[in-house]
Amino acid sequence: MRDDATLVRLLDAVAARDEAALRRLYDLTAPKLLGVILRIQRDRSAAEDTLQDVFLRVWLAAGSYAPEAGRPLTWLCAIARNRAIDAVRRRSELQGPVLEDGEDWLERLADPHDSEGAILGRDALRACLARLDPTHRDCVVLAYCEGFSREDLSARFGRPVNTIKTWLHRALASLKGCLEAAA
Template sequence: MADDATLRLLLAGIGRGEADRLAELYDLTSPKLFGLILRIQRDRGLAEDVLQDVYMRIWQAAGTYRPEAGPPMPWLVTVARHRAIDSVRRKTEAQGPESERGEDWVARLIDPRDGAAALMDREALLACLGRLDPAHRDCVVLAYCEGLSREELAARFGRPVNTIKTWLHRALAGLKTCLETVS
């Protein structure tokens, strides 16, 4: 992985339209971004398409990156995450509600590359999710598996956005504590 200074230089070059800088950035960051996208997207072919879309977006938006706003990698990860979630939303809307698809939402939270650990992680995650208040659990699942925003969750649950933020914060803190004790 490249350091922040290298990534900043590459993004500055991309912002000036230097295509070779995009190729360098791709070589340095695509494994990490692809892993993130694959966790969200779960379909390797679609994840590869999303990855290409991510770098097109980076090409278009590199000029908007401001180093004073923070390190470049979180900015890149945010672009990738949003594109992957948008892709899942489009796919979900085309297929209908999750319950009709029979999709296992827990699988989206587990690393698809580690089979043995995934089974243990899955059981631990299910156990810890089961300990959460049902509304809080549903909030976390919808936010992290379906990509719903806080505003969308607020509308869905009929609660203010600040309440949803509190629910998510408490639920994630509870999951973290639970998973640390289980592991």
């Protein structure tokens, strides 16, 4: 059972340093959180390490969860997403370029349980991304799928931050127009 009341109660207990509550929270939410992480990190072993980091963060920060700010699973997913993006950034800083492996970014973000509409939307996005200048497309993918900052992109592409801002703005405007036309 993964209802909000159960998760709030468990987070309260974790904030009080109840290890059994942390284990129960892990059992209830780890599969979902691992899925979030795997959409960002392809390597399952690295994703599992990130999941452990997520639960360490939850152990330390459970007292900061406020039910009035949002659902508990949403809060947990945000932690998982942020920790996964941080791990990808660290890896890219250590290992260099990320896009050169030819990976299909849209498939990486896909959920096997997506509806037909989501799949059609992804196909439309793929077609619209293909219309962008390859450098601008890479910039958008790195910013919105990998969490690169404008400063990171500036260093990567050897362009001023303002140029990166312009590229992102124009690429997103182009994507919006293309997607609206496809709808």
